[in-house]
Amino acid sequence: MPLTAAASAREILTGLHAVMAARGNAQSKLDRVVDLIADKMASEVCSIYLLRDGKLELFATHGLRKEAVHVTRLAMSEGLVGTIAAEGRILNLAEAADHPAFAYRPETGEERFHSFAGVPIVRLESPIGVLAVQHAEPRRYADVEIEALQTVAMVLSEMIAAARLVDGARRGRLRSAGPLRLSGLKLVAGMAKGEAVFHEPRVVVEHTVAEDIEAERERVYGAFRKMREQIDNMAKEAEFGTAGEHQEILETYRMFAYDEGWSRRINEAIDSGLTAEAAIERVQQRTRARMLEIDDALLQERMHDLEDLSNRLLRIVSGRMGTAAQTGLQRDTVLIARNLGPAELLEYDRRRLKAVLLEEGSLTSHMVIVARAMGVPVIGRLNDIRHSVEEGEAILVDGDNGSIIIRPNRALLSGFEHRMALSQKRRAEFAAGRSLPAKTKDGLRVSVMVNAGLAEDAAALGMTGADGIGLFRTEFQFLISATLPGRERQHRLYSKVLDAAKDKPVVFRTVDIGGDKALPYLSDVHDEAENPAMGWRALRLSLERSTLMKAQARALIEASGGKVLRVMFPMVSEPWEYEEARALFEEQVEWARHAHRKIPKQIEFGAMLEVPSLAEMLDQLLPRVDFLSIGTNDLTQFLFAADRSEPRLAQRYDWLSPAILRYLKRVLDLCRAHDVPARICGEMAGRPLEAMALIGVGAENFSITPAGVGPVKAMIRSLDASAVRSRVEQLLARPPKDMRRALNDWARRHSVTIG
The missing domain is CATH 1.10.274.10 (PtsI, HPr-binding domain)
Known part of the structure; x- marks a missing residue:
C-alpha cells in the first residue's frame, strides 16, 4: 500500500477519470474500476454493491466468483454490506466472521478471506451502495487505506448516479425511510403542511474530480x-x-x-x-x-x-450564499433552520411560508414574537431536525402539540388533513360571521379589536372583521432593525398604519424593549438581569432613555396630524410613571405646535395594567387616563410568579383560576365606577371559553390575535351576558375545585359556541 492516502487516491482517481471518459457501457466500466482499485491498493478482493429494487446487489467484483455478480443480494441491515449501507458507517475488521452482522454467502467464494473493510457510497446524504475490499490475511486496514476508499467512493457515486444504475438516493437512506415523528417546544400554535426547505440550502456536489x-x-x-x-x-x-x-x-x-x-x-x-x-x-x-x-x-x-x-x-x-428567501419559495413551505432572526423571517413570502422548525429557538426570541403576529406556526428545540429530513420531503406540523411528522404515510396524511379540514371549516364559518356585530343575545355590544405589529396587519384589518387595532406593538420595528430606527423611519411606519386602518381606531403602545427583548444597539449592564421580564424594560427604559421616547412621541404626533392619536404606556407600576410619560408627550405636542407642524386633533392617553401594584393605585390613576388596557400575559405571570417562557411552569397556572378572575373583576369594577373604558389585551381574551369568563366578570372590550376574532365573535353571539355574569358571580363566591370544567359545563348546557 502506498505511504499516503492522497497519493493512493490520486493514482486511482487518475485511472477512474480515464475509465469514465472511455467508451463502453456502465457494467464494463465498473468491472474495470474494481480491477483498478484492487491493483492500486494491492487488494485481493474489491467489490461494488449497488442499491437496486430495495436490495444491495453485487454489481462488480475483483477476487470473488464472477457468477455471483447480479446474483448475491442483501437487504438493508443484512450482513456487513447491509449494515454499512443502513447505518452509513465504516467497517474495518481483521476477522469478518466474528462480527455479529456477518452473513455468509457461499456463491461468492469469500470463505477464504478473513479481513474486510467497507465504506458507504453516498449520494445526496443517502446510501446508494457499498465499496469493499478483502484480504485472506487477518488484519485491520490502515487509516490511509480507509481514507483512500472513502475518496474513491465519493467519485464513484457521481459515476453511478450519472449512469442511473441505482434506485435513487431516496430509496435507501442513512436514516429511516418511513414516517418519523419528532417532538419539540411549542412556540407558536397552529397546523400546517408543506415541503421541507432549508433556510440555508444545501449544496449538491456535482463535480468531484479536479482538473487543476x-x-x-x-x-x-x-x-x-x-x-x-x-x-x-x-x-x-x-x-x-x-x-x-x-x-x-x-x-x-x-x-x-x-x-x-x-x-x-x-x-x-x-x-x-x-x-x-x-x-x-x-x-x-x-x-x-x-x-x-x-x-x-x-x-x-x-x-x-x-x-x-x-x-x-x-x-x-x-458561490451559493443566498438564503431560501432570496431564491424565492416555489411551493407551500415548512422552513427549517438552526435559528432565525426576525428580519430574516420577514423576507419570506407569507403566502408560501406555512411553518418554521428550529433546532433551537425560545418562547421569548424576537423571531417568535414576529411569527406569532404573522400567524406562522413555530416549533423549536427539534434536536437534529436538519439531519433528519431532506429538502422537498413532506412535513406535517402540529404547532398546537409541538410535534411534527416527516415523510407521512397515506394514513397519517389522511388523518392530519381531516383535522385540518375541520379547522378550516370552522375558520370559514367564523369568516362568514366576521361582518356581523359582536353582540350578545341579550343585546350587550362587545368591542373586539386586534393586536398588531406590522403595517401589513393594518392593511388586512378589514378582512378580520375587527373593530380596530387595540394594541399596535411599535417595538417590532426596533426588533428587526440592526440600528435604532430614527424619527423619520418611525413616522413612515405610523403614517402607513393609520392610512391602512382608515376610519378604524389604532392604539399605539410605546416601545416595549429591554429585558427579554434586549437590543444590541441599546446594550446596558441591566440586560443580563436574572429576571429580565421584571427588569429594565418598557416604560422604565423609555423614561431613562428620554431621547428615544421623544423621537417616538414626535413621530407619532406628526403621523397623526389631523387625526385622533391613541397612545398607551406599557408596564406602568405607579401613577407617577404614567404622569412623566404623558408630560413628555405633551411637551412634544407643544414643540410641534411652535414648529408649525401638523398635530393630532385629539390625543387619548392610556396605561397598561400588567404590574399588579398598579391596581392598588387605580383611584389615583383613573381620573387621569382616557382608557386602561389590561395585559393578561405579563399580569398573569407576575401574579403567579410563574415565568411564561418556562415550559415546566406553562401548565402550572390557569387563566380561569378564581384568583385571576377575582383580580380582573375588581379592576373592571373600579374602571366602571370611574367611567373609564377598560380593554383586555393578550392571549386570554382570544380564547372563547376564557373570553366568556371575562364577559362574566364585566369585560366588554377585547384586543386579541386576528385568528381569534372569528371564534370569539361566534361565542359572543351565542351568549346571554346577564346569565353568564350571574353564574360567574356564584362561582367566584364559592369557587369549585375545577373552575375550567365548571365553566365548560355551563357553556355546553347553554349552547355557547366555545369550540
Missing part, C-alpha cells in the same frame, strides 16, 4: 478567509449580540473556523485529486461517520457545529 489541484486549493483558501471574516463579524450582529447560548455557539464556530487540522484534512483531500467542493464534502462524510461512533452528547453537538461550518464553507466556495 492548485486552482482548487486557492478556491478553498479564499473560502476559508471569507468564512473566518463572517464568523468574526457575527459578534456585531443582533442574533449573536447577547451572552449565553449564542455566545457559546459563536466561540465553537471560531474554534472550528481557525482549526488547522480541519483545513489540513480538506487540503489533503484536494491533494488526492478532488475538487474544492468534493474535498469539503469528503471531510464532512468522515465527520458524519465519526459522529455515529460517539456516545458523548456534548461531542456530538460539537460535530454538528463543524457540519454547520462545512455547509457554510461549501456555500462560499460554490
